[in-house]
Amino acid sequence: MSNTLMDTNFHFVGQKSVYKGKVREVYTLENDVLVMIATDRLSAFDVVMPKGIPYKGQILNQIATKMMQATEDIVPNWLMATPDANVAVGKACEPFKVEMVIRGYLSGHAAREYKAGKRLLCGEPMAEGMKENDKFPEPIITPATKAEKGDHDEDISKNEILNREIVSKEDYEVLEKYTRALFQRGTEIAAKRGLILVDTKYEFGKTKDGKIVLIDEIHTPDSSRYFYAEGYEERQAKGETQKQLSKEFVRQWLISNGFQGLEGQSVPEMSDTYINSVSERYIELYESIMGETFQKADVSNIQERIGQNVSSYLNSI
Template sequence: MSNALTNTEFNFPGQKSVYHGKVRDVYNINNEKLVMVATDRISAFDVILPEGIPFKGQVLNQIAAKFLDATADICPNWKLASPDPMVTVGVMCEGFPVEMIVRGYLCGSSWRAYKSGVREICGVKLPDGMKENQKFDEPIITPTTKAEIGEHDADISKEEILKRGLATPEEYELLEKYTLALFKRGSEIANKRGLILVDTKYEFGKHNGKIYLMDEIHTPDSSRYFYMDGYEERFNKGEPQKQLSKEFVREWLMDNGFQGKEGQKVPEMTPEIVQSISDRYLELYENIVGEKFEKVQAGDVLARIEKNVTDYLNK
């Protein structure tokens, strides 16, 4: 078992500041570029779990980089280069304070809300009589606010976004257009791999007055996938779907009495649990990307990242 990278404190050329997110450490270079390091930290229920997951950062970074390249014709995105398997460098954008969540199927938190009697999510009305994991006639957009550290994201409607001035009507129209087009492309790529892209989230920002897609895209941390094979049969029998996402981590936590609520304790993450989560991430990569995952184990990971990024910035 290799060591997981859970903390970084680099000092890159031109570095102005660093922001440590739940999973990514983001370095500001001269207020022009961002160096985003995908660490091996893992979060669930907005809580960073105590153990890192080996190769998770590499998995997330490489999936996101491939999908950013595969969707660059749909909308501009922030990526400039991936100088290291765990790093993407991109243009600095001023982010919209909302996440665009798009759902093709009724599951996860939307199903939990629906089951409790909710029939409207983020201003989108849902019909009676739907079942768990049922496909919507058309994908729906259910945005959330971007939470401050330690707070939970909150659902928000299009009307509320416009009322609060979080985006102009013209900007929001473009955000919706990009969101649906990206989801369509992601779904088409997934279908070719025998997968269903169930739901995902996109983050957008502005650079020189233009809207850019930012952050990660179509990764198992930001998206949920079902296996296409057996979907109908399981759905008709009311059985759980076989899925590729971080949901298995949430389920393990819930089974052990943890949902991120006050007073709850994260269950012990034994080496066996950590290894099993790492194995699942490699499985996710190979299924989503359709290629064998090549583990990069170049001794001192911090030294490797520092050299690769510094060489790139000094070019």
């Protein structure tokens, strides 16, 4: 898997600092410009896997870019340009220390909490008698605190966020409004592709002039869960597993191999065959979500390609 992007070490003109997250690396430059590079790292259960997934960074970056362009009329975002398949350049912001998770269905983490007997998630009630993957009467917002690399994000309620003054009441109301608007638009886009947007997360920041904008990724298979709409009702009625598009298939593989990110557990060995199958699945996700054929970028020397493309763009602005 030599042709994967696992780490970067660029020195762009005007560079001030570098932040390395679980998947993305963010270079802060002078004039409040950020260069965000989507690596091929894979994170599950808030743990970064030891091997990268070919083309994953490109897939996430291109989906996020196109989804931001498709929602910029309802929610402002940080994006200025995408000079490379793995790179987005945009305005520097102060990120809010919460992720705005919104769920339309009882799936994933919510379903696991429900099975454990919980009927309240981040202060939001979940009705008795629901089955996994049932639709909520209305989407619920279940925020999570942002974690540093390697640490688990934690569920948190709106009241906790306000009481701990993590976000002001005024700003939080904007985050809620934007989250619901984005989820509605994402639901409409998914429906055109024969998909159901099940749940997703959004991250926001504030520019130096006080404007709240959407940052990071949006509606990607890493940040979102999709079901195929065709057959959804029939599968629910029969109690069958839903056919879905997300990285949940990776989580399920890890669970079946004894790993859920808990203390004392080791990441199972991922063979090259398995890694390639994950890459093929991500390409399938891209093509299903975007409704177009995925065009693989040249990965013969990813670092050199990115360096040249970003430097060329920065010299032009």
